[in-house]
Amino acid sequence: MLEEYRRELEKSGGKDESLPNIEPKYFKHYVAKEGSFIAETDGMTVGFILTKAVPYMHGEERVVWMEQVAVLGGFRKEGVGGKLLDAVEDWARRKKMRMLYTTLNTNNEPSKRLLMSRGFEVRDWRKASKNLT
Secondary structure, eight states: HHHHHHHHHHTTTTOOOSSSOOHHHHHHHHHHHHHEEEHHHOOOOHEEEEEEEEEEEETTTEEEEEEEEEEEETTTTTHHHHHHHHHHHHHHTTOOOEEEEEEEEEEEEHHHHHHHHTOOEEEETTEEEEEOO
């Protein structure tokens, strides 16, 4: 999924500073923190979102940091990303978190559209947050 994303960015002249690959220990770190989800279709993983709750970030308390959202190319624009975000938001509300927070690549227009369609305020194309209170 990530390699596919990088190829799409290269076509538009963009770059992403994210890790070249998600190593198992990186993935396990987020899964162990709760709040991370995968999307499956017929037993195949077609998307994932890695998040974790943090007590304080950028002047806000009780924040869910969304590290990475990825959807396999053939499953984009089918609601997978939105369902992953919904799962995180539901989980965050049950945990009494106050905000969802992430950053995004300036060239990633699809991510910006997805976040904005879900009520996120995207500031200067780099930071996106959503108050839950």
